[in-house]
Structures are given as structure tokens and as C-alpha cells.
Amino acid sequence: MRKDLGFRIGTGIFGLVIVLIVVAIGYELVRQSWLSITKFGFAFWRTDNWDPVSGDFGALPFLWGTLYSSILALLISTPVALGIAIFISELCPAHLRAPLVFLTELLAAIPSIVYGLWGIFVLVPVVRAFQIGLPDSVRELPFFSGPPLGIGMLAAALILAIMVIPFTSSVAREVLKSVPVAQREGAYALGATRFEAISAAVYYARTGIVGAIMLGFGRALGETMAVTMVIGNTPQVSLSLFAPQHTMAAVIANQFREAADELYLHALIEIGLVLFVVTLIVNALSRLLIWSMKPHRVMARQRRRADVAAEGAPA
């Protein structure tokens, strides 16, 4: 018993290291951004004036850019990712399954710097050509206004969408796997079409699927390199898809090394702190939702329901 305790402590210490790293990250970020937090308070996130020279910092444009680009990316990636998950888990022939999984996961393995490089030299010219090709009447709309630069919100959202797809689709696939086969067989037995049977399965797995989408959202919020290379790095709040904008992660990557005075550095680290807290919450929520779909949880829920039904039934 003694020796086992030694073993438990010996390995547990390394587990503790992981916990300590997370705590230390939070502590360090707060400590290093204290000047900015106390000086600007909440106004930091409501003003859009980012002027390092005069020591005036407002992070609204970065917050806006991060949320706007991530939400746009989700709008593009979610239907595609779910389509892929459904195709792989429900529709495709068994021998295609493994290669398709491998290929979609490969999308997640490509380094973000490579996405960025591809974005600058391939995607941005395409976006530019697309914008020039739009009719003038469309280009006057607020969503499509601005000079045809190519770099800007749309390019960033497209890259982000491609990068997020593998994360959402692989979790959604796992979640769909946890839907009991009887569910689908029942639907088919009742004469449902494929679409009807699958939508029943998707409805059954809805919590987990929302979790999968949120996991992708967490990834999109924190993505740095690919975004900073194509978004144009201009702090402005604009609805236009073609306007160069900025994100929280991108401004840190760009300006951190140049931050000469302490307040500037603290302002940048405060942005990092908020990014940390937000991704933490988003990830924790998504994991909670996905976890509630795990087979043993689902089974426990069904058993409870069955018990309730049995009690309610007339004797």
C-alpha cells in the first residue's frame, strides 16, 4: 500500500503540473495586464481609439474583428462540416470511410502558417477578382463596400472556415456515432426517407452537435497566423466583408514586439487575457455538451426515462 501511495504521488505530481500551468497562465495574464485593467476599466472594450503614441487604448475593433470573422467562418463551416459528418457516418460506403476521415483530418494537420501563405498568394487575388467582378449596385451595399484590396474580412473568414471544418466535423461524427442504431432502423421501418431518418438522428444528437459547433468557434476565436496574414491588420469596426480589419490574436502577434512602454504591453496582454477567458468558457461549454452525449450518459438518460414511463403506466 505504501509503495502504491508513492506511485500515486509520483505520477500525480505531473498531473498537477498541467493544472498549475493553466492556473499560472491566468495569474500571469492578470498580473501583466493590471496597469491597463485598472487604468481603462471596462471602457477598454467600448472605445475604438487605438493610439499607442498618445497612450490611448480601446480594444473594440479587435473584439469586433474576432467575433465577426469567427461568426462568418461558422456560418460557412457549420453546414459543410455537418454535411461531411453525416456523409461519412451515415451515407458513404464503408471502404470510403477511413480515407475520407484521413483527408478531412489532414485539413487540421496543415500548419496555420501554410494556410496564411496560401491565403496571401492564392486566395486574396481570387477574392479581389471576385470583388471587382461584382456589379456596381451590389458594391454600394454596406456589406460589400470598399476598395478592392482582396485582403480583409472575407478572406479571413474563408480561411478560418476551412480551418475549422475538420474540428467540427470530427466531433459531430463521434456524436452521431453515439445515436443508437435502433433509432434509425425504427425510422426506416416506419417508411422514412433517408433525409427523415437522418434528421431524426441529428435531432437526437442535437446537444452534442451544438457542442461540436462551439468547439469550432473556440478554435476560430484563437486562430492567429493565417488570419493576421490576410485580414489586413487595420483596427476599424466595419460591416463590410471587403474592409481590412483586425482581430485580438492578430494585434498581439503584430504589435507585441514593438510595445515599447509598459501601458502598451499591458493593454495587449489584457486582450490576451480576454481571449484566454473567452476560449476557456467556450471550450468548457462545448465539452460539457459533447460529454452529455457520451454513450453511458445517453444510456443513463434512457433508463431514467424508461423508469418514469414504467411508473406512469397503468398497472
Place this chain on the structure above:
Amino acid sequence: MRATLWRKSISWLFVTFCGLSVLFALVPLAFILFFVVARGVQALNWQFFVNTPKPVGELGGGMAHAIVGTLILIGLGALFAIPVGILAGVYMSEYQGSRSASTIRFAADTLNGVPSIVIGIFVYGIAVLPFQQFSALAGGLALGIMMIPIIARTTEELLLLVPSTMREGALALGATRAHAVFTVVLPAAAPGIITGVVLALARIAGETAPLLFTSLGNQFFTMKLTQPIAALTVQVYAYAISPYEDWHRQAWAGALVLVMIVLICSLFARLATRRLERMARGT
């Protein structure tokens, strides 16, 4: 009759949409790989692997310093992350269900989700600022922190796949828990764990953001751990946003090298896991 037709066409549309979305994801993948290979191969030559950067305007520069730098950074990270990750994974699988194991698992998943740029800030605060010096050690620490959760979770999952009868057999023969884990359970899971570690190293080799203000990057060849050091990714970034045609070429070559690393490791891992699965099935 018409209702059935309607339902069938909806269903058909839906199936088509799902098939198309697979194409929608595979087309960018193909495009990215195509451009990286096509442009990278043009720029990739012997000089790329043996030379360090030449002054602007002079051709024939390479990324030897960055390739060595990436290897050093990854090595440093692994040195720190592999023991922590594997032993934490052992703890989580051995004390499965305990509150402490759940806490560690939660922390690992959280750490895995922390944006890499935030890890960069953190390491800047603890390993760069106090010494007033960007260094390879700081960069390695940042990469190591990113590897830990991946290695820990992989180890945990693979250890749980080892049949409990093996552990019980060892315990029944009078082995202590430590003895059973280190001589029976861990070796049984070792091939899978090694695969997972290789995959983690390949993924982390492609990270840029945590290195920007820890190892900083360097135009010269160095192996000093207390000095700024180059990395392939940081070099590709610097070249990609530069205005010089020759540097753009080299950025593509660097990207090709990065993608090859990831691709080869992924293929290796896929083949290895297939073999493991076959072994587990006993064929």
C-alpha cells in the same frame, strides 16, 4: 403519391448536399497541397537545406539555420513535455474516475484549447521578461506546454485500451501498482503512445504564434540555447510578408518542408494505428 415524390426529392437533395460538402472541404485541401508542392518544388534545392539567408538581392540563400532551429525547439519541447505528458496520462488512466483525475483531464483539455498566441504571452512573461533575453529555451518551453495536453490525453486513451486482465495478472503475481504499470501496461501501449507522440511533435512543429516572442527568430545559424533561434515557421512568416520575390519563393519551399513533415508523420501514424488495430484483433 405526390407527397412521396416530394419527400424523396427532398431526401435526394439532402444526400447530394452532404456529398457536395465533402467536395467543398477536399477542394481547398487539394488546392493548398497543389500550390505548396508546385511552388515549393520550384524553389527547393540543395542550397535551401545547407545555406543560411543571403542579403537581399543575392540569390542562393537557404533555411539551414531554421531547419536546425525547429529541430532544436521541438527537441527542447519534447524533453519537457514527454515525461510530464506520459506520467500525467498514466495518472489519469490509473485513477480513472477519481476527482483528481477529472481535474487533471479538465486542465489538459483547457490547456489544449488555449490559443497558441496566449501561450506565447505567458512564456514571454515567465521566461523572457525576467532574463531580458529571447531564447531557444523559452521557445522550447512554449512548444512543450502545447505538447503536454496532447501527449497526456493520448497516453490516457491508449492505456485504457490495454485489457484490464493484463494489469490484474501482474497484480495477482504480487507486483506493486508501479511495477504493473511500468513493466506490463505501459509497454503494451507503447507503440500507440509513440505514434501519438510523433503526431504531436509534427503538429507542434508547425506552430508559429507561440514562437514570435519567445524564440523570436534569427537570420544566423546558432545552436546556443540562451540566444534567439530561427524556426522554419517564423522564417516562412517573415519571408511571406516581405516584399522580395526571392523570399516569397523560399517561403513556399519552407511551407513544402513543413507540410512534408506533417504529411509523413500522419501517414506513418495511420499505418501504425492500422497495424495496432489488426494486432488487437489478433490477425
